[in-house]
């Protein structure tokens with residue numbers, strides 16, 4: 444899906460820009476975001492929900508995948524809403540132009556400041572727990588808060604243990620045994636403007652069945668809420684559609700996922716004879732994941748005879764913590780020798796002081812030497828957003844490319860940025 448090709452210099456081109464030139468201009472490590480790919484994914488989601496759902500729908504971007512001004516602004520301009528999980532994500536979204544009616548605030552432990560900020564913005568708060576529900580009831584004596592209630596659907600799915608959220612043993616949401624009590628509480632607190640229900644089963648999911656089941660489960664809850672006199676305007680079925688990181692990955696298309704979700708909710712509503720709620724989906728990874736590649740400069744090689752060759756790059760787990768965290772798989776290309784045969788098997792190591800800082804084990808590559816530009820595609824989701832300054836390595840820059848133009852969207856951090864929040868107490872200053 445990336446608007447990429449190989450140019451006459453045998454270099455990789457993304458969004459009409461020569462990646463080697465981009466690295467000369469902006470340095471490495473470098474996140475390169477293809478605007479057309481991101482916009483296309485937004486449009487595919489929007490169109491699919493319009494086509495497959497007979498009622499109103501809204502796709503909201505789970506911005507935990509990558510939240511910064513430029514990405515949020517693109518998503519906003521495509522007419523999507525946004526899911527945020529912290530004051531920082533909320534602040535960025537509002538600065539990027541999102542208005543409260545399209546902002547949904549998640550999180551299993553929102554602070555009272557975050558709750559108040561959400562109320563002030565007119566955002567919808569997705570209530571996760573009893574303590575939050577009680578705080579909100581207190582806070583809404585003089586004001587109202589738009590809320591949704593998050594329930595744990597008890598649906599299993601095949602993905603990494605750390606990114607499953609729908610099982611009963613989850614830190615998120617109310618467990619279904621609490622549903623009736625929650626509805627009763629909400630119905631009694633007039634400051635709580637209840638708009639609907641939310642559930643999310645997990646991330647990087649390829650099966651459609653769990654999402655099909657989820658639709659039916661949620662409509663069941665919807666009828667329960669009605670019995671408590673609560674009208675459900677909105678049903679938020681979460682995100683979770685996986686993307687293809689390696690050849691063996693075979694995710695369904697955005698359209699197929701949307702069709703499953705829409706048809707399942709519509710059919711369940713029909714069978715229970717309830718009006719169609721506004722259907723909300725909140726994809727993150729599948730909106731932004733394939734739109735970015737990360738470019739690194741190749742440094743040293745280390746060959747251990749009969750064992751392996753390590754090739755080191757100038758980034759690693761600080762700009763892409765997914766391999767070390769979830770054993771996630773990626774592939775790589777050499778941006779300055781795109782058509783050379785892949786005759787070597789090397790392990791691509793990051794520059795961090797940990798043996799586990801390996802971006803790709805046994806990658807197939809053409810022969811490489813120091814100074815080559817190594818590119819890892821599909822790094823748009825949960826890379827920048829989970830990046831760190833481990834080993835006091837500055838975060839990379841990010842550029843947005845389109846039609847041969849590149850614009851900086853995140854400046855490269857400087858050494859002084861790394862010291863910005865450091866303070867030396869007087870007694871240590873005196874000793875210097």
Ligand code: LLP
Pocket residue numbers: 505507508526549606608643645646647681682683684685725726727728729765769824825829
């Ligand atoms: N909605 C809720 C409530 C979520 O918790 C998430 C993801 C999403 C939507 C978006 O899910 P997606 O469409 O992106 O799968 N850092 C991990 C993924 C964590 C997902 C957290 N929640 C990774 O790098 O794989």
